[in-house]
Amino acid sequence: MKAVRIIALKKDRKRLLEHLQDSSLVHVRHTDECESGFSRTDTSAQLQQFDRNAALTEQALKILDGIAPEKKGLLASFKGRRVVEPEEIGKLASQSVKVIGICNKICDLDKQAADFAAERIRLRTAMAQLEPWRNLDIPMNTPDTAHAAVFIGSFPKLVDNRILSETLAQEAPELIFDHEIVYSSSAVSCAVIVTPLRQKELADNALRSLGFSKPLNPTSRTPSVKSARLKEKYDEMLGKIEKAKGQIGTYAK
Numbered sequence: 001m002k003a004v005r006i007i008a009l010k011k012d013r014k015r016l017l018e019h020l021q022d023s024s025l026v027h028v029r030h031t032d033e034c035e036s037g038f039s040r041t042d043t044s045a046q047l048q049q050f051d052r053n054a055a056l057t058e059q060a061l062k063i064l065d066g067i068a069p070e071k072k073g074l075l076a077s078f079k080g081r082r083v084v085e086p087e088e089i090g091k092l093a094s095q096s097v098k099v100i101g102i103c104n105k106i107c108d109l110d111k112q113a114a115d116f117a118a119e120r121i122r123l124r125t126a127m128a129q130l131e132p133w134r135n136l137d138i139p140m141n142t143p144d145t146a147h148a149a150v151f152i153g154s155f156p157k158l159v160d161n162r163i164l165s166e167t168l169a170q171e172a173p174e175l176i177f178d179h180e181i182v183y184s185s186s187a188v189s190c191a192v193i194v195t196p197l198r199q200k201e202l203a204d205n206a207l208r209s210l211g212f213s214k215p216l217n218p219t220s221r222t223p224s225v226k227s228a229r230l231k232e233k234y235d236e237m238l239g240k241i242e243k244a245k246g247q248i249g250t251y252a253k
Contacts, residue, residue: 004026006020010041013041018086022086053096053100053103056100056103056104056107057099057100057103059103059107060102060103060106060107063106063107063110063248064106064248064249064251064252067245067248067249067252068248068249068252070252102251105251106248106251109244109245109247109248110244110248112240112244113240113241113244113245113248116237116238116240116241116244117237117241119233119237120234120237120238120241123230123233123234123237124234126217126230127227127230127231127234129215129217130219130223130226130227130230131227132154132182132183132185132188132190133182133183133190133215133223134183134223134224134227135182135183136152136182136190136192136222136223137222138152138192138222139218139219139220139221139222140152140215140218140219140223141218141219141220144197144200145197146197147196147197148194148195148196148197149194149195149196149197149199149200149203150192150193150194151191151192151193151194151195151203151204151207151212151214152191152192152214152215152218153190153191153207153212153213153214153215154188154189154190154191154212154213154215155188155189155191155210155211155212156187156188156211156213157186157187157188157189157211158184158185158186158189159181159184159189159191160181160184160189161179161180161181164179164181164189164191164193165179167210168193168206168207168210171206171209171210172202172203172205172206174199174202175195175199175202175203175206176195176196176199177193177194177195177203178193178194178195179191179192179193179194180192191212193207
C-alpha cells in the first residue's frame with residue numbers, strides 16, 4: 001500500500017475530495033495530527049447548515065406528499081433504492097440554492113395555511129358564542145340613555161321571564177325594571193334588563209347576586225349582523241387555505 005499527500009487550493013477542496021472519493025483511487029484517512037504551517041478546516045457551521053437543509057427538504061417533501069402525492073406504479077415499492085450516478089448528483093447539487101428556495105416557499109405556504117386554519121377555529125368559536133344572542137335586535141354594548149340604564153348579559157342557569165321578574169322583585173323590592181329573555185337553556189339564559197338610571201347601582205347589585213354577567217366581547221352591531229360578518233371571514237379563510245395548498249401543489253414537480 002502506498003500513501004500520498006495532496007496539497008491544493010482551499011477553494012478546490014470540496015471538488016477534489018469528491019473526485020477522489022468517486023474515483024476510488026485513494027482511501028482518505030482521518031487524522032488529528034497537523035503539520036506546522038497547516039490548520040484543520042472547521043466545517044461545523046457547514047455541517048449544521050447541511051443538517052438544516054436536509055430537515056427542510058424532508059419537511060417540504062412531507063407537506064407535498066400530503067397535498068400532491070407522487071404517483072407510483074404498483075411495483076414501485078419492490079424496486080428498492082435507485083442508483084444515482086455522480087453526474088446526476090453534481091447536477092442536483094448545482095441546483096441546491098433553487099431547491100432550498102422552493103422548499104422554503106413550500107414550508108412558508110404550509111405555515112400560512114395553518115395560520116388560516118387556526119383563524120377559522122377562532123372565528124367558529126366567536127360565532128358559537130354569538131349564537132344564543134341571535135334574537136337580540138340591539139347591539140350587545142348598547143349604552144345607557146339619558147334616563148335608563150341598560151343591562152345586557154347572561155345567567156348561568158335556566159331563567160324565564162317569570163322567574164327573572166319574581167327573583168328581582170324579591171332581591172330588590174323597590175327596583176323598577178323591564179326585561180326580556182332572548183335565549184334560555186339549562187346552562188345559560190341571555191337577557192336584557194332596563195331600569196331607571198337613578199337605580200343603576202341598585203339593579204347592578206341585585207343582578208350580580210343572581211349570577212348575572214356581561215358578555216366578554218360585546219359587539220357594536222346586532223349579533224346577527226356580527227355573526228354574518230364572521231361567517232364571511234370564516235369562508236374567506238377557507239379560500240385562502242385552498243389557495244395556499246394550490247400554490248404548494250405547483251411545486252410538486
